[in-house]
Amino acid sequence: MSRTAFAERFPDNAACARHLFEKRWPNGFVCPKCQGAKAWALDSKPFTFECVGCGRQTSVTAGTIFHRSHLPLLAWFQAIYAVASHSNGISALQLQAQLGLGSYKTAWLMLQKLRRAMVDPDRSVLEDIVEVDESDIPYRTKADPIAGGQGRSAIGKLHIIGAIELSPEGQPRRIRLAPLENFSAPSIGAFVAGAAEAGATVLSDGFSAYKSLKGYNHKPKVVGKMAAHVVMPWIHRVFANFKRWALGTYHGVRKPHLHRYLDEFVFRWNRRRHMKSSFDTLLEIGLRMAPADYWGLIGRTSPNRI
Numbered sequence: 001m002s003r004t005a006f007a008e009r010f011p012d013n014a015a016c017a018r019h020l021f022e023k024r025w026p027n028g029f030v031c032p033k034c035q036g037a038k039a040w041a042l043d044s045k046p047f048t049f050e051c052v053g054c055g056r057q058t059s060v061t062a063g064t065i066f067h068r069s070h071l072p073l074l075a076w077f078q079a080i081y082a083v084a085s086h087s088n089g090i091s092a093l094q095l096q097a098q099l100g101l102g103s104y105k106t107a108w109l110m111l112q113k114l115r116r117a118m119v120d121p122d123r124s125v126l127e128d129i130v131e132v133d134e135s136d137i138p139y140r141t142k143a144d145p146i147a148g149g150q151g152r153s154a155i156g157k158l159h160i161i162g163a164i165e166l167s168p169e170g171q172p173r174r175i176r177l178a179p180l181e182n183f184s185a186p187s188i189g190a191f192v193a194g195a196a197e198a199g200a201t202v203l204s205d206g207f208s209a210y211k212s213l214k215g216y217n218h219k220p221k222v223v224g225k226m227a228a229h230v231v232m233p234w235i236h237r238v239f240a241n242f243k244r245w246a247l248g249t250y251h252g253v254r255k256p257h258l259h260r261y262l263d264e265f266v267f268r269w270n271r272r273r274h275m276k277s278s279f280d281t282l283l284e285i286g287l288r289m290a291p292a293d294y295w296g297l298i299g300r301t302s303p304n305r306i
């Protein structure tokens with residue numbers, strides 16, 4: 001969708017609300033409390049419907065990532081469009097400028113909310129052949145733009161683990177990435193269990209933690225002193241691309257939010273051949289998602305809204 005087409009399709013909040021309504025209730029309004037189909041649109045509250053049967057008031061954004069947001073729906077739609085149409089993503093600073101938002105924090109929170117909508121709760125696990133490996137990435141602190149320890153030091157580095165699904169012919173398909181607490185068998189086993197279908201063929205570098213994987217056809221790919229990027233080229237290409245992307249788009253990632261950036265990269269990789277539909281995908285997942293507030297996004301529990 002071109003920028004002009006987007007502006008024509010969504011000129012104002014009402015157009016966005018109509019779109020949400022059609023997505024949520026394609027066969028007409030359904031009351032979430034009594035399943036009643038008759039409702040009045042309230043004049044006093046925008047885009048809110050009162051059930052004729054039980055009196056329950058339901059906003060078109062209730063139960064979605066837009067719920068209770070102080071920002072107009074149009075701003076959210078514009079943010080989703082910006083995220084979906086920039087092939088490499090958009091920084092909070094860029095989004096703030098593009099939408100004319102009052103604060104950097106607002107832009108940052110919008111992006112964090114949208115990153116949550118990049119993980120489909122109903123996505124299916126990787127199948128067939130799955131390359132799995134770990135990597136380290138340097139992280140950014142407030143004091144130092146890019147902190148990175150040298151060599152084996154873990155200071156200033158974050159462990160990540162990744163998996164890529166290969167077709168039986170060896171063609172790369174979907175990926176998964178996650179932060180990795182440590183290199184223990186339970187940590188690695190938990191990632192593989194969540195990422196790959198039971199019975200899949202798992203290719204690893206033969207590291208001891210993979211030997212205790214259960215329910216997989218594990219094939220360690222250690223060939224003498226050959227480097228892991230030679231025997232498992234695809235997952236190493238993913239790691240290299242993630243590092244380049246995180247530096248290029250975000251100037252490095254910060255430790256507490258690593259998983260969100262990994263999620264965004266996975267979203268972009270897995271849709272790299274059909275990014276055009278990303279606007280609809282993000283909106284559609286966002287509609288199915290429970291709302292999160294600021295404190296939830298930063299890992300605490302006090303109320304705050306954007």
Ligand SMILES: [Zn+2]
Nearest residue numbers: 031034051054
């Ligand atoms: Zn009702």
